[in-house]
Amino acid sequence: MSIIGIVAVDRNRAIGKGGSIPWHYSADMKFFREQTTGHACVMGRRTWESLKRPLKDRLNVVLSRSAGVEARTEEREAEQLPQSPQPQSPPQQTGGVIVLPDKRSVLALAPYLSCHLYVIGGEQIYRMFRPEIEQWIVTEIPLAVEGADTFMPTDFLQNFRPRRSLTLADELKVTFYERA
Numbered sequence: 249m250s251i252i253g254i255v256a257v258d259r260n261r262a263i264g265k266g267g268s269i270p271w272h273y274s275a276d277m278k279f280f281r282e283q284t285t286g287h288a289c290v291m292g293r294r295t296w297e298s299l300k301r302p303l304k305d306r307l308n309v310v311l312s313r314s315a316g317v318e319a320r321t322e323e324r325e326a327e328q329l330p331q332s333p334q335p336q337s338p339p340q341q342t343g344g345v346i347v348l349p350d351k352r353s354v355l356a357l358a359p360y361l362s363c364h365l366y367v368i369g370g371e372q373i374y375r376m377f378r379p380e381i382e383q384w385i386v387t388e389i390p391l392a393v394e395g396a397d398t399f400m401p402t403d404f405l406q407n408f409r410p411r412r413s414l415t416l417a418d419e420l421k422v423t424f425y426e427r428a
């Protein structure tokens with residue numbers, strides 16, 4: 249089990265605007281899905297709210313200090329899942345969701361996972377898990393988004409070194425970093 253940060257950043261380290269990701273690159277979405285499927289993904293409540301549905305085939309771990317998040321989860325699943333008889337689409341095809349109240353609870357869960365724990369954002373959650381993140385996977389988005397409101401810290405890759413990189417469609421560069 250490793251704790252791995254995964255993020256897409258623009259040229260100014262922006263990651264979000266108005267509660268969502270201000271670009272759409274299907275190659276990066278596919279890469280994110282392939283990388284994280286079968287693993288646990290920890291995210292902040294705001295990032296959770298930006299998803300249409302739980303991430304499929306992944307354990308969705310949502311951090312929130314509010315007790316109301318879980319109820320909204322059920323509504324969201326009900327909204328998103330097919331309504332009438334769909335035997336091929338049982339709810340378990342959707343990822344499981346747990347809501348935890350603090351970082352300590354996430355770290356207490358981690359040793360019991362037989363998979364990696366991906367830290368998938370947003371800004372607050374990336375900042376919070378910086379000391380625990382052992383690897384970063386960073387997609388460079390070739391844009392400078394105007395009016396972005398959430399950013400990665402300038403030095404988030406301090407004490408990390410690039411291990412390998414690859415290029416996705418649309419010339420998106422992905423770099424895998426490990427602690428130096």
Ligand SMILES: NC(=O)c1ccc[n+]([C@@H]2O[C@H](COP(=O)([O-])OP(=O)(O)OC[C@H]3O[C@@H](n4cnc5c(N)ncnc54)[C@H](OP(=O)(O)O)[C@@H]3O)[C@@H](O)[C@H]2O)c1
Nearest residue numbers: 256264267268269292293294295312313369370371372373
């Ligand atoms: N480019 C990317 O790769 C990427 C990835 C993910 C997200 N994003 C973007 O990032 C933005 C969201 O980032 P954000 O920083 O505003 O929000 P966030 O990190 O997604 O969520 C913040 C929320 O997490 C909960 N939280 C924070 N610290 C906590 C703690 N110590 N204990 C318990 N709960 C805690 C709180 O929820 P409560 O208020 O419910 O207590 C807080 O409001 C969006 O625009 C999103 O699209 C970008």
